[in-house]
Amino acid sequence: MLKSIIALALIGCFAVPAMADEDSERAAHWQELQQAFFGDRTVQPGEGTVSLDAPMRALDASLVPVSIVTAPDSKVTGLYLVIDDNPGPLAAYVTYGPRGDPGLLTLRVRVNQYTLMHAVAETAGGRLIGSERFVKAAGGCSAPVGANEAQSLAEIGRMKLRISGPVEADKPVLAQLMIRHPNFNGMQMNQLTRLYTPMRIVKTVDITLNGEPVLSLDGDISLATDPVIGFRFVPRPDSLPAKLHVVVRDSDNAVFEQSFDVPASGS
């Protein structure tokens, strides 16, 4: 399903004018994208339910930090991050399992040109609720490969998990998963060979807690080198200390897995 969405989006994106700088053009493009991603379902504005934060002017277009906050009890089951004018506008699609908490999601993305960005939350009742931001950044997708990407390729699949704040049963725990992966998007050209560095991107990230799903992320070419995902999980009572397990699959069918110990606070 998501694959077909991404395929549609890719087709859609190449039809986009290089510089859609009129508000009406941007709005029309978002209409097209909604049609591609969600068909006849409409996305309702809902700043109260979902909010998107990103720097108005990005310092580094190849690493733009983005955060999505959803209201408690809004029964969000999935989140879409759309970067309207990127080639491949659907940057990420996240679905939550019983151990996941959609209250906060942070990602780092590439931004190719001045663009609207949309966060769309899907609720258990099937509603789609969105909010948008305008981001000034350019060149993030085709920015040449640097020393960082070389390092990233050398350590591909290495992961780190950082947990901040207390870890208590039945309460959301804030965590950050870091994945070494160059996420080559196929748009970075080697001028000597005139060849593009072949695309190699993180396709899926599945996180479970003691075997129960926390979240699944479908990535695309817009995730920055060394993807970093900030998220929340909720330990069951009597389940601490727990094991958080991560499985990353990339477009070369490489699979990277790692387990992390989650100690209870104070233990």
Next chain:
Amino acid sequence: MLHRRHAMFHTFLGGLCLCCLPSVARATSFALKEVAPGIHVRRGVDEEASPGNADAIANAGFIVGSRSVLVFDPGGSLADGAALRALIREQTGLPISHVVMSHVHPDHVFGAGAFAADQPAFVGHARLPASLAARGDYYKERLEEILGPGKAGPVVMPTVTVAETMEIDLGGRLVRLTAHGIAHTDNDLSLLDSATGTLFCGDLLFVGRVPSLDGSVLGWQTELDRLKSLAAARAVPGHGPEQVAWPAGAADLERYLRTLVQETRQAVKDNIGIEAAVETVAAGERGRWTLFDAYNGRNVTQAYKELEWE
């Protein structure tokens, strides 16, 4: 439109140091300064690249031996390189045997085309060809968005590369090039003229103009220590005055890098996200550097993504 292009251009290049000058005329109005016998430096202006300054924003210099001339950084555009070449010809008619490109950034390489007729050895770090291959055309396009079509100059590949060190005899004058580990970029070269104790640092040394980080902050500290250990009385920075006392002239850069490392590590430790860290890390350095706000946030981003993996 022009305004927007400028804004976009700076975003494109981020910290990659395509700095500036208002007009070729003004660029060349900087008098050549002889910092030591036979060693001349043309100061770059502390601005971003603009049509007015022809990207003559980095320092460019040359060393005259008894047989030939070596250029250390040929200028930031074809016009800037041509202006530099004219300045050289006012000083000496000796052949220009070597053009050293200190690293990949546009303000340090695009003048090289102006020296093609001299058929010099174009000298760069062993990693420069790969970096120029990856970025050269991209930089050229971005620079021409500012300067105008055809105004950047060709991407000139090095014909001689340095993997560790190399000595060059200019006739009664031996200079030594050193290829550095990943620091300001992954392809930084420095040059030491032992006879006068003059050290050309390229962008391993910024003075006054805020440093830009495009390699490794920890590596930069290491390589700066290495430069400080060299027997040099003066250094020529990549940006800043024609010369500073050495190693005293490294003090501001050292303090900036140390602050960047310490405060970024603290932000990572305190789970302060990258979006908040760019606002706070090294904020105490604002006011001590020109163009601080154009580069510091990006430097923090670079440092953060390096140090968060420690």
